[in-house]
Amino acid sequence: MADFTDKLRPAEPQGSSILSQEREGSNVNVDQLANHLLSRNDFLKRQKKILSILEPIPIFCKKNQLNMARPDRYHLGLARAKTLRRLSLKHGWNRDDYIMADYLMDEMGPYALQATMFATSIREQCNDEQKAYWEPKVENWEIIGCYGQTELGHGSNVKGIECQARWDPKTKEFIIHSPTITASKWWNGALGRTANHAIVVAQLLLPENGKYKSQGPHQFIVQIRDMKTNKPLGGIVIGDIGPKYGYPGMDNGYMLFDQFRVPHSALLSKYSGVDSEHGTYMKPDNPALVYGSLTFVRAQIIMQARLVLARAVTIAARYLSIRRQFSDRDSKGAAPEQAVLNYPTVQIRILPLLATTFALHYTGEAMYKLYYGTREAIEKKGDLSRLAEMHAASSGLKSLCTTLAADGIETCRRAMGGHGFGGGSGMIALNNEYLSKPTVEGDNWMITQQTAAYLIKRMTEVAKNPSLKPTESVDVQFLDFVANKSRARDYDILSSETELVEAFKHRASYLSYQAYHTRVVEKKPWTSMMLSLHRLSRAHSESLLVLNFYNAVFASTPDPPLDDKTLAIMRILFRLFALFTLDTSASEFLLSKALSVERLAMVTPAIEELMAQVRPHAVKLVDAWSVPDYLLESALGSYDGDVYNRLFHKAHKENPLNMxxxxxxxxxxxxxxxxxxxxxxxxxxxxxxxxxxxxxxxxxxxxx
Amino acid sequence: MADFTDKLRPAEPQGSSILSQEREGSNVNVDQLANHLLSRNDFLKRQKKILSILEPIPIFCKKNQLNMARPDRYHLGLARAKTLRRLSLKHGWNRDDYIMADYLMDEMGPYALQATMFATSIREQCNDEQKAYWEPKVENWEIIGCYGQTELGHGSNVKGIECQARWDPKTKEFIIHSPTITASKWWNGALGRTANHAIVVAQLLLPENGKYKSQGPHQFIVQIRDMKTNKPLGGIVIGDIGPKYGYPGMDNGYMLFDQFRVPHSALLSKYSGVDSEHGTYMKPDNPALVYGSLTFVRAQIIMQARLVLARAVTIAARYLSIRRQFSDRDSKGAAPEQAVLNYPTVQIRILPLLATTFALHYTGEAMYKLYYGTREAIEKKGDLSRLAEMHAASSGLKSLCTTLAADGIETCRRAMGGHGFGGGSGMIALNNEYLSKPTVEGDNWMITQQTAAYLIKRMTEVAKNPSLKPTESVDVQFLDFVANKSRARDYDILSSETELVEAFKHRASYLSYQAYHTRVVEKKPWTSMMLSLHRLSRAHSESLLVLNFYNAVFASTPDPPLDDKTLAIMRILFRLFALFTLDTSASEFLLSKALSVERLAMVTPAIEELMAQVRPHAVKLVDAWSVPDYLLESALGSYDGDVYNRLFHKAHKENPLNMxxxxxxxxxxxxxxxxxxxxxxxxxxxxxxxxxxxxxxxxxxxxx
Structure with missing residues (x-):
């Protein structure tokens, strides 16, 4: 409906001309930097291709999502998932295309388990016969699957799950049973309303001397719903667990079994099995290779974290360049209002996070290289030596990187004041969707124990034998630390990048030595050490982030290449990231004698100076992350900067409450x-x- | 529908027996502590009274809220607001009863501005004639009002708003006009779909030498919708701005005017006005008293922050006492799983926040006392001397306390792992609703400048005249600091509570002196100092929180009284709060020479020891906050501890998607x-x- 507002424009200056000026004022080579960051796997080309297919399809329009009832979000999620599947056949998409479509659609939907956990279990846990039967059904999507491990009463501690699969020697069947309410499967994606088959993880109970004994959790494939009516089969209760943070289009489910019988072939039997004649257990081979794929998953999580954080920083950097509020307090007379991003109190929240996106990137790349290198070493030479190091690095980094991204999104949102709080920011869904990441795939406070345990083990080796021949990456830094541990250092972090890297190593080595001493020498209880173990893992992981960033922009020629001016800015970003990270845990650097109080006093001014250097390039640096408007779904962060018209249009033309x-x-x-x-x-x-x-x-x- | 799950129970031990044991194992006097915390204004009695009225009314049932579409949430919000109004008449509620009902209903609804900003403007800004006309209409709810100040382009900087009220000397009317899109009113509660009247803040434009000149923002009362149809009047465009974080039941609105005429009497004219004969401006009196009521509002915000944080901590302390996961790593054989709250990595996230609820309480109480004392001094003796101090304290404390509560809610949520992420936690709505607080009523990063400016002013006085007779609270500590500023201290924070308090004062004084020197002596630009000004405000505010807590449990007999055992635990909580707060900013204590690195090394073990002492009392301490189950709306946090049955019931019996x-x-x-x-x-x-x-x-x- 036309009215007098159609003629109105925002007050000058217009957002679009502000962003043009920002872009003209920086010599960052955006195309080159974008290629530097996003050439792996043809990311940029693929993004363009898939975006052009998805964006025009009405069902993929996102503008009404925040208005919808949660049940409707599932309806839409299922419709979108089906459409994606049909599009993938029509356009001949490969796995990477499908992942890109999921990324752009930005919604976890009810088919999300089909090609991931469900297919992976079939592929990796089935024996040949089982595989021949199930794999075609999964690949042709004749059946829709989910993965049922987590229960109401047990998440992280998989060994504690209660669901049982008891062997019945008479009928040669397993009886799947939920003895308690807490044995209910819980959280399992696609289970609630969609899937007709499930991988069910249950305690395998076998008779031994007249009693049943558990052989631990095992995977079973179970048909759970009728293929025609999609109603649960008799003896099974299933449902959706209800609304949660984010994931409204996904039907996370619950499921209980009442003495439900499945055939002997339901037990996935590649590595272990049950002899159907005697009901005896056949033990699994050593599943060491699992570590490898876990590292790969975690490298992907870090790479996702950088793109998610880049989205938040993109919105913030653009909007805060446009938003003006207050004149300079020291100005005389009627000075124009300042861009909010010019205030140091805003810069300190946004610009270190901008630097963090690149830090995450180089560590994600390093993790991929480590993974592929290790896999090659295993496949070609049977060399398993780097597995432990890789696993330890991936645990601590998953914890740190997802925490940085999750907290960073909220920091960006709050820095945008009132409009950051509004639905037009694009920040609400982003926040809600990402907030699961610090919890899933290993809780961020729990898995750090794995990293710490590894570091204690290495430090123990080094402390026992100070002339040890180094075999793992941390050995060199530990040997150096042990040789010099009584010496206080005051690394020249403000003038030398290598000293900055060394200061992070020193702190991680110091905390490793302390932890080794407490555990191995003083023999203190593990639980009592948990706080220091968590800090140790964080220190080590921060050291890796700093080292990988340093290696990428100082120690080698950037690959893909960067011109000198762009590289110079990346080096400023390295220093900003490293000094900001150091400042956040400054007291640990002081305690570990890597730094003097006098030098620490100079860190904040140095950070302020680096932020002033980064400020003119902020808009072009976020441009390089190439996040399309369709994905941002943000009136504040769109590429063209037309903030206020978009905000107003969204409210005045698209808000159903106004009808x-x-x-x-x-x-x-x-x-x-x-x-x-x-x-x-x-x-x-x-x-x-x-x-x-x-x-x-x-x-x-x-x-x- | 009955099924086999009806017979099932959670695995042992049951949550209810765990909480019984937790309660038996602590000697905290819950009733006495509850009375100590919540006797002001008959809070506990009132809560019981209003709860018994609200809870049985179907429309106040909260269980389906997370499933609803946002437009439906407004429908429900309006229905609830009307019901509350009718109940208040039926039961003869006073203002405190009404506020209690709002607190328990836990939803900001479309009548929320009527008795607050709308009525306040009428009461405080109208001249006698205007008041006689409008006040009865507001008090009888004949008109429904809202408050239109913030615009699309201007929030914090009220002087920059664009909406105009131009005086037309011919017709003796004001012409209200929105010259741009950014001049649109925006965010104003109750405006979007409900209110028929608005206080509109607009630049008052008066003719001067043939040109119009602004006299700054002024308030006008304007009818905006037809009293029968509730459609906007001609020349006005109004609507709801759409979904945002939280507040789904509130219609935050936008509004633009197209040369809309209002009479001379629309300008609220108690303090200033326009001579309708000559169109000249009549200047306002000095509105110094506004500071006083701002302090009161901020004391309320702190008191609200403590109750909101108490809700999050209540849910976390109960659930994490019940939740078991993993056996002790050092145990031999099949040890039982541990309560998650026994792990130090969980304690460090919950127990300092539990201590924070009490810290917020005592500072809120201190602010009330300061407010009432100052008001009495003004009214009885015309003594305005404490206004500046009070205003400075309230700015920094609003910033710090709402940040602590907002971050604390999310910390509690994440500590609860997977179930914290689910809708049954009660944490989603709590988080969403509270996240506005760090932004509204003065953005938390912006208003700290006011506190810092005050401290610089006092330090300047002291530095100029080291034998100054102290007139304000900080003067004594500043005088002491200036006299001894070259001396490094190493406060005995681990054995002496007074030394702990002094260490906080020392750090705040040090940062005040630095800021004074930079601004007054070196004459550095204000903008360049913003980061250190923010830190200074935080340091001063933390010092106040620590001091007020200390005064309440050490320096005086608790009032209302606490028995010795309960008081002993409050004193442990004081030390935990102070040491945890110190540790979080440890490097600032080192930089300000209040602490040695050697002593800092002993802080973490001391915190761990204090947490171990608090742990057995956690459940009873949160019980004392007396948050009713109706308000918690949490399967995880209910008083009876029946976590898993509640979670399962909510999903299996109440989730509409399962129909x-x-x-x-x-x-x-x-x-x-x-x-x-x-x-x-x-x-x-x-x-x-x-x-x-x-x-x-x-x-x-x-x-x-």
């Missing part, structure tokens, strides 16, 4: 004008109690 | 079983595009 008129009179129970009091009362009570609008009656609620 | 069966086959476009492909396609496209289900057709979407 109704309401009765504001407290004396009347009527809510929508014209509906009458009695209708309103019944409608609102049913809404509050959840007893309306979701019943099945041959069709869904909101018919057209 | 439908879906078609999982990717080859079919059908989504709900039976609806058919064509129906599904049209329905889902309309859902994605937002073109369905919200049209007005004499009634709302989901008729019964």
């Amino acid at each position: 109704l008129t309401f009765n504001p009179d407290w004396k009347s129970e009527e809510i929508v004008m014209g509906e009458g009091e009695e209708n309103a009362r019944r409608r609102l009570e049913a809404l509050a109690l959840g007893t309306t609008g979701h019943e099945q009656s041959g069709g869904p609620r909101s018919k057209l | 439908l069966t879906f078609n999982p086959d990717w080859k079919s476009e059908e989504i709900v079983m039976g609806e058919g492909e064509e129906n599904a396609r049209r329905r889902l496209e309309a859902l994605a595009l937002g073109t369905t289900g919200h049209e007005q057709s004499g009634g709302p979407r989901s008729k019964l």
Whole structure:
């Protein structure tokens, strides 16, 4: 509907001309930097290709998502998942294309387990016969699968799960059973409303001397719903667990079994099995190679973390360059209002995070290289020597990098003030979706123990034998530390990048030595050490981030190449990242005698100076991350900078609440004008109690 | 529907017996502590009274809220707001009763501005004639009001707002006009769909020498919607701005004017006005008293912060006492799984926050006392001397306390792992609702400048005149610092509580002196100092929190009283809060020479020891905060500890998504079983595009 607002423009200066000036004022080579960051696996080309397919399709439009009821989000999620599957066949997408489509659609949907955990279990845990039967069904999507491991009562501690699979020697079947409420499967994606098959992880119970004994958790493949009606089979209760942070389009589910029988062939039997004649257990081979793929998954998590953080920083850097508020306090007369990004109190929240996106990138790259190198060493020479190091690095880095990204998103959002709080920011969904990451794939406070345990082990070797021949990466730094540990250092972190790298190594070595001494020499309980173990893992992981960043921009020629001016800015970003990270844990550097209090006093001014150097390049640096507007879904962060028109349009033309008129009179129970009091009362009570609008009656609620 | 799950129980031990044991194992006097914390204004009695009225009313049921579409949340919000108004008349509620009902309902609704900003403006800004006309209409709720200050382009910088009120000397009217899109009112609560009147803040433009000149922002009262149809009046465009973080039941709005005329009497004219004969400006009196009420509002914000944080900590302390995961790593054989709250890595996230709830409490109390004392001094003796100190304290404390609460909620949520991420945690709405607080009522990074400016001013006085007679609270500590500033200290923070308090004062004084020197002696630009000003405000505010806590549990007899055992635990909590806070900013204590590196090394072990002492009392300490289950709305945090049954029931019996069966086959476009492909396609496209289900057709979407 046309009205007088159609003629109005935002006050000068316009966001688009501000961003043009920002871009003109920087000599960062955006195309080259984008290629430097995103050439792996043809990322940029692929993004363009898939985006051009998805964006015009109405069902992939995101603008109404924040208005929808959660059940409707699942409906839409299922429709989108089906559409993606059909598109992938039509366009002949490979696995990378599919992943790109998921990334751009930016929604975890009910087919998400099919090609991941479900297919992986079939591929890696089935014996040949099982594989021949199941793999074609999965690959042709004849069945829809999910993965049922986590339970209501047990998550991280997989060994503690309660679901049972008891061998019945008479019928040669397994009886799958949930003895308690806490044995209910819980959280399992695609289980709630969608999947007709599940990998079920259950305690394998076998008879031994007249009693049943558990051989530990094992995987079973189980049909759980009728292939025609999609209703749960008899003896199984299934449902969706309800709303949670993010993932509204995914049906995370629960499932319980009441003495449900499955055949002997249901037990996935590549590595272990049950002799169906005697009911005896056949032991698994050493599954050491699992470590390798875990590292790969975690490298992917770090690479995802950088892109997610880049999204938040893109929105913040663009909007905060445009937003003006207050004149300079020391200016005389009527000075123009300042871009908010010019204030140091805003810079300190955004620019170190901008530097962090690159730090995450180079460490993600290093992890990929480590993974591929290690895999080659194993396959070609049977050399398993780097597995432990790789696993330890990946645990601590998963914890640190997902924490940095999750906290960073919220820091960016708050830095944007009121509009960061609004739905037009694009930050609400981003925040909600990412907040699972610090918890899943190993809780961020728990898995750091693995990194710390490894470091203690290496330090023990070194301390026992100070002339040890180094075999792992940390050995050199530990040997140096042990040789000089009584010496206080004061690394010249402000003038020398190598000294900066060394200071991080020193602190990690110091904490490793302390932990070794407490555990191995003083023999203190593990639980009592948990805080220092967590700090140790963080120190080591920060040291890796700093080292990998340093190696990429100082120790070698950038590959793919960067011109001198762009490289110079990347080097400033390295210093900003390293000094900001150091400052955040400054007292640890002091305690570990890597730094003097006098030198620390110069760190904040140095950070402020580096931020002033980065500031003119902020917009072009985020441009290089090449996050398309479709993915940002943000009035504040769009490439063209037309912030206020977009915010206003979104509210004035697209907000469904504005299509109704309401009765504001407290004396009347009527809510929508014209509906009458009695209708309103019944409608609102049913809404509050959840007893309306979701019943099945041959069709869904909101018919057209 | 009955099924086999009805017979199942959670695995042993049951949550209820765990919480019973936790309660038996602590000698905290819960009733006495509850009374100590919550006797002001009959809080506990009032909570009981209002709860018994609200809880049985179906429309106040919260269980379906996370499933609802945002437009429906506004419908419900309006219905609830009307019901509250009717209940208040029926039961003769006073203002405190009403506030309690709002607190328990836990939802900001569309009448929220009526008795607050709208009524306050009428009361405080109207001249007698205006007041006589408007006040009865507001008090009888004949009109529904809102407050329109913030605009799309200007929030914190009120002087920069663009909406104009130009005086027309011919017609003796003001012409209210929005010259740009950024001049649109934005964020204003109750404006979007509800209010028929608004206080509009606009630049008052008066003719001067043939040109119009602004006299700055002034308040006007304007009817904005038709009293019968509730449609916007001609020349005004209004709407709801759309979804945002939290506040789904509130219609935050936008509004633009196209040369809209209001009479001379629309300008609220208690302090200033326009001579309608000559169109000249009548200048305002000095509005110094505004500072006083701002302090009161901020004391309320701190008191609210403590209760909000107490909710998060209540849920976390109960659930994490119940949740078991992993056996002790050093145990031999099959040891039972540990309560998660026994792990130091969990304690470090929860127990300092538990201590923080009490720190916030005592500082909120101190702020109230300061406010009432200052008001009395002003009213009885015309003594304005403490206003500046009070205002400075309130700015820094608002910033610090809302940041502590907002971050604390998320810390608690993450500490609860997977279930903290789920809707049954009660943490999602809590998080979403509270996240506005660090931004509104003065952005947390911006208002700290006010505190810092005050401290620089006092330090300047002291530095100029080291024999100054102290007139403000900080003067004594500043005088002491200036007299001894070249002396490095090493406060005995681990054995002496007074030394701990002194260490915080020392650090704040040091940073004040540095800021004074940079600004006053070196004459550095204000903007370049912003980071250190923010740190200074935080240091001063932390010092106040520590001092107020100390005064309450060491320097005086607790009032209302606490028995010795309970008091002993409060004193442990004081030390935990102070040492944890110190440790978080440890490098600042080192830089300000309040502490040696050697002593700092002993802080972490001391914190671990204090946490071990607090741990057995955690459940009873949160019990004392007396947060009712209705407000917690949390399966994890309910008083009885029946975590797993509640989680399961919520999913299995109350999740509307489980009432439908879906078609999982990717080859079919059908989504709900039976609806058919064509129906599904049209329905889902309309859902994605937002073109369905919200049209007005004499009634709302989901008729019964």
